[in-house]
Amino acid sequence: MRRKYRINWFNAILVAFAAYFSYLIIGQQVELFIAKRSAEVAQAQFEQARQVNRALQEEKARLSNLQYIEKLAREDLGLVKPGEIPYIPMEK
Template sequence: MRHAKRRRGIRFDWFAVVLCAICIYFAYVVFNQQFSLNELNRDLTQVEERLAAAQQENAALKAEKDNLSEAEYIEKTAREELGMTKEGELPYIVKRP
């Protein structure tokens, strides 16, 4: 009879071990999913920033395209970027120290 009591006292509780293992597994899954979500949110933020920059550049290019059909803009661009002058004008170049 003593032998039976002894076995009962050192009985291993498998239910607690399995329950603990399941809890650890679910904690790992939740942590892994949260890590993935954070990474996706970071990527989304970067993509939204790139999209905003591309939209600004697109708007600037559309405005420049609209200006290309105006004679005043063409003249201004030719004078500033290409150094062109009208007939009878003398170009003036400033030397920078």
């Protein structure tokens, strides 16, 4: 005698619900991971911007010092005071 195969609808619906909720949970975990990575990248960019800002603030403070401004003018721009003779080394 052959057994007749019957679908147990309760178990089928239970499996369908479990699959659906698993799909939702996995989707939310993926979105959470992406959001967490975005937050980490934004935090790294923020820290880098903070360091740049700190360096610019220090440069601004140095630019209020007349000796530093003179040093920059002499070294970077090649400026001289009136009456001085500029020295330009010859390259070989």
